[in-house]
Every structure is written in structure tokens, then in C-alpha cells.
Amino acid sequence: MSATPFVFSFLILQLLFASQPCHRFLAAAADGRWQLLQKSIGVSAMHMQLLRNDRVVVFDRTDFGPSKLPLPNGKCRNDPSDTALKVDCTAHSVEYDVLTNTFRPLMVQTDVWCSSGAIMPNGNLVQTGGFNDGERRVRTFSPCSTCDWQETPNGLAAKRWYASNHILPDGRQIVVGGRRQFNYEFVPKTITANTFSLPFLSQTSSGTAGWELGRNPVLNPVLYKPDNKIGTRFETQNPTTVPRLYHSTAALLRDGRVLLGGSNPHAFYNLTGVLFPTELSLEAFSPAYLDTKFNNIRPTITAPKSMSGIKYGTKLTVRVVITGKVAKNQVSVTMVAPAFNTHSFSMNQRLLVLGNDKVAALGKATYDIDVTTPRSGSLAPSGFYLLFVVHQGIPSKGIWVKLQ
Numbered sequence: 001m002s003a004t005p006f007v008f009s010f011l012i013l014q015l016l017f018a019s020q021p022c023h024r025f026l027a028a029a030a031d032g033r034w035q036l037l038q039k040s041i042g043v044s045a046m047h048m049q050l051l052r053n054d055r056v057v058v059f060d061r062t063d064f065g066p067s068k069l070p071l072p073n074g075k076c077r078n079d080p081s082d083t084a085l086k087v088d089c090t091a092h093s094v095e096y097d098v099l100t101n102t103f104r105p106l107m108v109q110t111d112v113w114c115s116s117g118a119i120m121p122n123g124n125l126v127q128t129g130g131f132n133d134g135e136r137r138v139r140t141f142s143p144c145s146t147c148d149w150q151e152t153p154n155g156l157a158a159k160r161w162y163a164s165n166h167i168l169p170d171g172r173q174i175v176v177g178g179r180r181q182f183n184y185e186f187v188p189k190t191i192t193a194n195t196f197s198l199p200f201l202s203q204t205s206s207g208t209a210g211w212e213l214g215r216n217p218v219l220n221p222v223l224y225k226p227d228n229k230i231g232t233r234f235e236t237q238n239p240t241t242v243p244r245l246y247h248s249t250a251a252l253l254r255d256g257r258v259l260l261g262g263s264n265p266h267a268f269y270n271l272t273g274v275l276f277p278t279e280l281s282l283e284a285f286s287p288a289y290l291d292t293k294f295n296n297i298r299p300t301i302t303a304p305k306s307m308s309g310i311k312y313g314t315k316l317t318v319r320v321v322i323t324g325k326v327a328k329n330q331v332s333v334t335m336v337a338p339a340f341n342t343h344s345f346s347m348n349q350r351l352l353v354l355g356n357d358k359v360a361a362l363g364k365a366t367y368d369i370d371v372t373t374p375r376s377g378s379l380a381p382s383g384f385y386l387l388f389v390v391h392q393g394i395p396s397k398g399i400w401v402k403l404q
Contacts, residue, residue, distance in 0.1 A: 032221060032237035032287045037259075040280040041103050042069025043094050044269070045261030047112065047342040048249035051143040052123045052307070052384045052400050056251060057106070058261060059093035061113030063132065064268045066090040068280060069105050077109060081133035084268075093149065096282065098253055106141075108149045110134035116165040117340045118173050118348045121383040121404075125340075128175050128187060129160030136160070138187060157185045158195050165340065167348050169377035214265040214276060217243035221258075223287055225393070235288075242283060243276050249341045254386055254398040257284040289394050296324030299331075299389040299396040302366075306399040313375040315357070320389050320396065321365050328359040330392045333371045335385040335401070352380055374403065 044067075045058040060067065063083045067090040071077070076089040091105035092112070111134040117127035127139040138155025141147060156175065163178035165187075176184040183195040219239035226233060240260075248262040263279035264270075271277045303319040310316055318333055333354045339346035354371035361367055369389065374380040386398035 031235070032223075032285060034238070034240050035257075035284045035286065037101055037282040037284055038096075038103065040068060041094050041096065041261070041282055042090075042105070042280060043067050043092060044247065044264045044278055044280055045249045045282070046247045046264070047115065047117070047127075047340070048251050048259070048261060049117065049119070049125050049127075049340050050251045050253065050259075050338045051119075051125065051141075052338075053143040054098045054254055055143065056096045056098060056259060057093065057125060057141055058096060058249075059106070059108055059112050060247075060262075060264075061131065062088065062092045062108065062111045062134075063113065064264075067092055067269065069094065071105055071107060075107065077107060079109065079133065082111065083132060096259075098255075098259070106148050108139065109151050110137050110139075112139070114162045114343070116160065116163045116175065116342070116347060118165045118167050119338055119340070119383060120167075120173075121171040121381070123384050123402075126173060126187060127340075128156060128165060128173070129163050129178060131161050155187070155189075157189065158183060165347050167337075167381045167383070169381055171377070171381055171383070211246070211265055211267060214245040217245050217276070219243065221285055221287070223289075237285075237287060240283065240285070242279060242281060244279065245276055247343065248279070251339070251341055252336065252386070253284070254400070256290050256388075256395050256397065257286050259284055294394045297322060297326075297392050298394045299391050301387075301389055301396050301399050304399070304401070307402065308399075309402045309404055310373050311404065312373060312377075314373050316354070316371050316373050318369045318371065318387070318389060319362075320367050320369065320391075322367060322391060323365050326359075326361075326367060327392055331359050331367075331369060332356055332390045333369055334388045334390060335374075335380065335403075336388065336398070337380075337383075337385055350380065352385075 044060050046060045049057045065084045069091045071089055071091050076087050078087055080086055093106035093108045094103050095106055096103045111131045113131035115130040120126050125141040136154050136156040138152040140150045158181050160178035164176050165173045173187040174184055182199055183197050185195045221237040223235040223237055244263045246265045251259045253259055260283045265276055269278045299320040299322050301320055335352040337350035339349045357370040359369050382404050384400055384402050387401045388398045389396040
């Protein structure tokens with residue numbers, strides 16, 4: 001575990017390389033701006049995953065006791081193994097709709113505390129492990145407006161708490177480690193359903209952090225510009241007023257903002273009388289590159305359409321509109337995998353800068369960009385990616401594409 005406050009500069013780096021609605025408060029400034037999306041979603045965001053339908057699944061451990069969001073229609077979770085509540089009528093998971101700024105409660109049955117996960121090629125979230133009765137569970141969430149969690153008992157060969165997942169070239173997930181698990185396995189299971197030893201995992205040093213130990217939270221995002229001169233590559237952005245400590249999360253959204261949630265350095269939900277209360281809000285950070293003063297050089301993708309399928313190792317033409325003067329040598333097309341985020345870490349981070357063959361003007365403000373897609377699953381496992389066009393360091397809104 002780590003008590004290091006959450007820093008999400010890696011999300012901004014990726015893009016450059018490349019309930020009821022509440023009143024929206026904007027803190028505008030030249031070096032990025034913060035937007036309060038929801039004062040409370042009732043659940044602290046320990047885990048976060050963006051899905052292909054522009055919705056974000058958020059979930060927290062179940063053994064903190066009740067959350068601040070009731071389950072609908074009198075529904076309750078009955079779990080004799082839970083260490084806090086055997087009967088719990090509150091939600092510990094939420095689906096947040098980015099486009100409408102609304103959320104709905106979800107029902108997770110077993111304890112997902114410090115679990116792991118990744119998106120499968122079909123776009124479903126496969127989520128593994130946790131604590132107590134959740135240690136060997138495999139959970140699946142499909143992107144749809146009425147879907148909820150589905151759980152498979154004993155879906156893992158070993159107990160996994162604080163494990164890590166990564167997508168392999170063939171689309172499977174490798175699940176590595178976890179507390180006192182110096183081995184790995186695969187999801188879906190192999191025929192033998194065995195674990196495989198990974199002895200170097202036992203060589204890490206001792207120590208623990210978190211809970212009431214967090215101090216001096218990092219409030220300023222950092223923008224990394226790799227093409228700048230050495231010594232000028234890190235650019236501090238405007239600070240938030242909401243500390244994000246242990247158990248906080250962040251996710252890159254299709255429009256280029258970064259969604260932030262969570263922070264709970266306590267053994268239960270503690271909202272008053274402490275230095276850093278449990279944080280139930282959702283914020284969005286808009287880096288400086290989203291400022292409207294850049295709109296004349298910002299690309300707008302008109303083709304392909306979002307959710308289009310693309311194939312390996314083929315030519316792809318991306319059509320954009322750019323109203324200002326175009327620097328053809330400063331145009332790139334990137335693909336970003338939607339990462340699973342928890343504990344200040346994004347599993348399955350992947351950024352691809354596609355080979356740029358030609359930028360051709362078709363008329364006033366319209367351009368075709370010819371690129372080559374990744375050649376194999378070794379570079380990019382099949383599945384859904386966010387595709388962006390970046391011009392002079394200014395990104396377009398992304399579109400979803402399915403690489404297959």
C-alpha cells in the first residue's frame with residue numbers, strides 16, 4: 001500500500017501523445033480548470049473504469065459499513081461473510097454517465113477491496129479478487145444502461161488481494177501477485193486452472209502506509225511535455241481545492257478531461273471531525289490544452305464514426321476539420337487503451353502513436369490523415385480504444401474504435 005497522494009499526470013501525458021445533476025461550478029484559469037460534477041455520489045471511488053459507452057464504473061470495498069447511497073426498490077445485500085454488515089441496503093458501486101452527469105447505484109455482492117481488473121476484447125469489464133469472501137471471485141460488468149454486476153464464485157485459482165491485471169496479446173488477462181501470492185494465473189482460466197510461481201515477488205521490502213498517516217496532499221496536476229527542452233518539460237497546473245489521498249482514482253475521458261474521485265484514509269466512512277474527510281465527490285480537470293483559445297487549431301474528427309471497427313496492419317484514413325492554419329508536420333493520431341484505475345495506479349496503460357503517412361487538404365478546413373494501424377496484438381491487444389488526433393499539441397475529442 002502507498003500513502004502517496006494521487007497524481008494523474010500520466011493521464012494527461014497519454015492524451016498529449018497522442019443520480020441527479022448538480023449545479024456545475026467552474027474554477028477557470030489559464031493553466032487548467034476544475035469542475036465539480038457531483039458533490040456526492042454516495043460511494044468513495046476506490047476503483048474506476050471508463051467503458052466504451054462513455055460511462056464510468058466506480059466501486060468501493062463493502063466492509064466499510066453502509067455507504068451514503070441506498071440501493072433502489074428496497075433491495076439489500078445479504079452476505080453472512082461480511083465483516084461489517086450481514087444485511088446491507090446501501091450501494092458500494094455506481095455507474096456514472098459522463099454525457100448526462102448522472103449516476104445510478106449498482107449491486108456488488110462480495111468484497112472488492114483492493115481488487116484488480118481490465119477490459120476484455122468485447123468491451124466487458126472483468127474484475128478479479130478482493131478481500132474476505134471476494135478473494136477468488138471473478139466479476140463481469142457489461143456496458144448497458146440496465147446492466148449490473150455478475151459474479152463467478154471460485155473464478156480464480158488463488159486468493160487475490162492487491163493483485164495486478166494486464167491484457168495479453170491473445171486477449172486474456174494475466175493476474176499477477178496479491179498479498180502472499182508469489183505467482184500468477186490467467187483469466188479466463190487455462191485448462192489446468194493452475195497458478196505459476198513468480199518467486200521474485202517475495203523479495204519486496206516490508207512496510208505499510210495509508211489510513212490516518214496521509215499528509216501534505218498533492219493538489220496541483222502536472223502536465224508533461226516531452227518535446228520541450230530538458231528542465232521545462234513538467235508544467236504545473238492549477239490546484240484543486242479537494243485533497244485526493246489514499247484510495248483515490250482518475251480516468252481519462254473521451255473529451256480530454258480527467259475524471260477524479262475518491263479519497264478515504266480512514267477505516268470507515270468518516271465525513272466530519274477529521275483532517276481529510278472521506279470524499280464522495282466527482283470532479284473533472286480540464287488541462288490547459290482544452291482552453292477555448294485553441295479551438296481554431298483543435299481537430300474535429302468527422303470520419304471514421306465512433307464505434308467503428310478497424311483491422312490490424314491496414315491503412316486508415318482519419319478525416320478532420322481544423323479551422324485555423326495547419327502545421328502538417330505537427331499532426332499525429334494516437335490510440336489510448338481505457339485503463340483500470342485504483343490506488344494511484346492504472347493497470348493496462350497503453351498508448352500508441354500511429355505511423356503518419358500523409359496529411360492531405362481536401363478543401364477549406366478539411367483534411368485527410370493517412371495512418372497505419374498496429375500490426376499485431378503484441379502491440380495492441382484486440383478491443384476498444386480511444387482514438388485522438390493531436391495538432392500542435394492540441395487534442396481532438398476522441399472516438400471509440402474497435403481493433404480486431
